[in-house]
Amino acid sequence: MTTLTFDSLNPATGTVVASHPKHDAEAVREAVARAQEAAEWWEGLGHAGRRRRLLDYKAVVTRELRQLAALVHEETGKPVADATLEIVLAITHIDWAARNARKVLGPRRVSPGMVGANLSATLEYLPLGVVGVIGPWNYPVFTPMGSIAYALAAGNAVVFKPSEFTPGVGVRLAELFAEAVPERPVFQTVTGLGETGAALARDPRVKKIAFTGSTATAKRVMAACAENLTPMVAECGGKDAFIVDADADVEAAADACLWGALSNAGQTCVGVERVYVVDAVYEPFMRALSERAATVKAGEHYGPITMPGQLDIIKRHIDDATKSGRTVAGGPDSVRPPYVDPVIVEDVPEDSPAVREETFGPTITVRRTKDAQEALELANDTAYGLAGTVFSGNRRRAMALARAMRTGMASVNSVISFASVASLPFGGTGDSGFGRIHGADGLREFARAKAIARQRFPVPGMRLTSFSRQPDELERLIRLVTFLHGRRKR
Numbered sequence: 001m002t003t004l005t006f007d008s009l010n011p012a013t014g015t016v017v018a019s020h021p022k023h024d025a026e027a028v029r030e031a032v033a034r035a036q037e038a039a040e041w042w043e044g045l046g047h048a049g050r051r052r053r054l055l056d057y058k059a060v061v062t063r064e065l066r067q068l069a070a071l072v073h074e075e076t077g078k079p080v081a082d083a084t085l086e087i088v089l090a091i092t093h094i095d096w097a098a099r100n101a102r103k104v105l106g107p108r109r110v111s112p113g114m115v116g117a118n119l120s121a122t123l124e125y126l127p128l129g130v131v132g133v134i135g136p137w138n139y140p141v142f143t144p145m146g147s148i149a150y151a152l153a154a155g156n157a158v159v160f161k162p163s164e165f166t167p168g169v170g171v172r173l174a175e176l177f178a179e180a181v182p183e184r185p186v187f188q189t190v191t192g193l194g195e196t197g198a199a200l201a202r203d204p205r206v207k208k209i210a211f212t213g214s215t216a217t218a219k220r221v222m223a224a225c226a227e228n229l230t231p232m233v234a235e236c237g238g239k240d241a242f243i244v245d246a247d248a249d250v251e252a253a254a255d256a257c258l259w260g261a262l263s264n265a266g267q268t269c270v271g272v273e274r275v276y277v278v279d280a281v282y283e284p285f286m287r288a289l290s291e292r293a294a295t296v297k298a299g300e301h302y303g304p305i306t307m308p309g310q311l312d313i314i315k316r317h318i319d320d321a322t323k324s325g326r327t328v329a330g331g332p333d334s335v336r337p338p339y340v341d342p343v344i345v346e347d348v349p350e351d352s353p354a355v356r357e358e359t360f361g362p363t364i365t366v367r368r369t370k371d372a373q374e375a376l377e378l379a380n381d382t383a384y385g386l387a388g389t390v391f392s393g394n395r396r397r398a399m400a401l402a403r404a405m406r407t408g409m410a411s412v413n414s415v416i417s418f419a420s421v422a423s424l425p426f427g428g429t430g431d432s433g434f435g436r437i438h439g440a441d442g443l444r445e446f447a448r449a450k451a452i453a454r455q456r457f458p459v460p461g462m463r464l465t466s467f468s469r470q471p472d473e474l475e476r477l478i479r480l481v482t483f484l485h486g487r488r489k490r
């Protein structure tokens with residue numbers, strides 16, 4: 001029975017946006033039971049039926065764009081324009097997932113190889129059933145939709161637990177889906193605090209958990225998933241680096257760096273937190289960066305810190321960085337709750353919290369390096385591995401640096417641009433998690449590979465999987481394998 005409620009607050013004003021139920025374990029179980037039934041119906045629609053309905057959902061979300069952006073603004077405090085951008089990106093992902101599911105997941109013949117020449121081999125990707133999505137508050141539409149749209153397109157039903165800071169957005173996303181698909185509760189939202197998400201992760205009928213949030217919570221969710229061997233996608237935090245190479249366009253680099261670090265008040269998993277600048281362009285880059293930073297204001301260009309507890313972490317990192325490094329913009333006084341003005345500090349020791357831990361605020365640390373190789377080594381010296389950026393005038397070197405970054409994603413001469421390309425997979429390595437959302441990998445993440453080998457005819461004299469096999473049949477196999485695979489390439 002769900003009896004208690006909790007309030008979602010406007011972080012800028014502290015006023016109550018709305019009250020939502022704290023769904024307990026029983027309410028979550030009921031939602032999962034409804035989802036199980038709905039999943040069968042949804043799977044039965046086939047790719048064409050789901051594609052049509054998902055495109056309808058996309059149209060409903062698109063027509064609701066302004067109202068949804070206003071709600072995101074209310075619950076997160078971010079400017080309406082940024083909320084709009086986030087929703088537009090989510091719409092492109094719903095579109096891509098709907099249009100590409102059959103091509104990526106549908107049945108196809110694959111080569112059986114010479115040894116299996118008498119077989120017909122078929123591969124397809126089938127739905128898992130019910131997928132549980134646990135989301136964060138920083139991009140309450142774009143981030144969970146990276147799992148929800150792809151899980152739905154792959155033929156699953158979804159039970160979504162949004163962050164306690166953005167429950168209203170989560171509820172609205174499911175309501176809009178019900179407008180497009182009124183027949184069955186294929187996409188439901190349950191609201192509550194951490195326990196609601198934990199109940200979802202522990203339910204054995206949930207066949208996959210797509211979690212986005214902090215690394216610490218991911219570990220707890222993974223422990224809950226372990227009870228039932230429930231697989232999981234973990235999209236966790238990052239400490240993304242930005243490399244400015246010797247021949248980079250410093251004005252463009254400074255502009256992109258600032259936006260990557262400060263937009264959404266720095267509350268972006270793939271936001272810029274560490275900057276490594278090659279000596280040759282250090283001075284002009286820093287000039288461009290500080291000039292631009294002086295024109296950016298919290299409360300005007302970006303919103304408040306959504307989660308009050310995060311202010312303490314941001315303050316601790318700024319205090320520590322400004323003690324050991326040289327302040328270029330802002331400082332400890334930049335924290336004026338619920339806002340934080342831009343802070344740029346250079347020469348902060350690489351072992352300090354501001355360089356090692358995720359800050360999730362509008363702060364940047366900058367370090368001068370002798371060359372791009374040193375910048376790359378410092379960029380890779382982190383437990384995280386989500387994304388990174390390279391600015392360089394040399395395309396080959398830029399691509400080599402981007403490839404060598406130990407991250408799941410990279411942008412070259414642009415910032416966070418991979419997130420807008422629906423066909424590119426999104427996800428990290430190390431403490432940034434595992435698994436992928438978006439693109440073909442994102443669709444396969446929410447499906448199980450089904451492999452079928454059908455014998456078309458028996459091969460005379462080659463009864464290999466039979467107890468009546470004769471020694472000469474094995475001999476023939478050895479001769480065939482030696483012919484096919486036994487020669488060394490010179």
Ligand code: NDP
Pocket residue numbers: 134135136137138139143161162163164165192193194195196197198199201212213214215216217218220221234235236237238268269270307358360386427428432
């Ligand atoms: P949290 O880890 O605090 O929470 C994430 C979600 O997990 C919330 O819905 C939360 O619910 C829920 N939760 C909390 N405890 C449990 C539990 N024991 N079992 C199940 N669910 C639980 O992260 P934040 O919401 O603070 O989000 C910020 C973090 O997310 C940052 O580290 C950021 O880098 C990362 N992130 C990663 C992205 C990526 O794609 N890699 C994208 C966006 C953010 P509740 O809020 O109710 O406590």
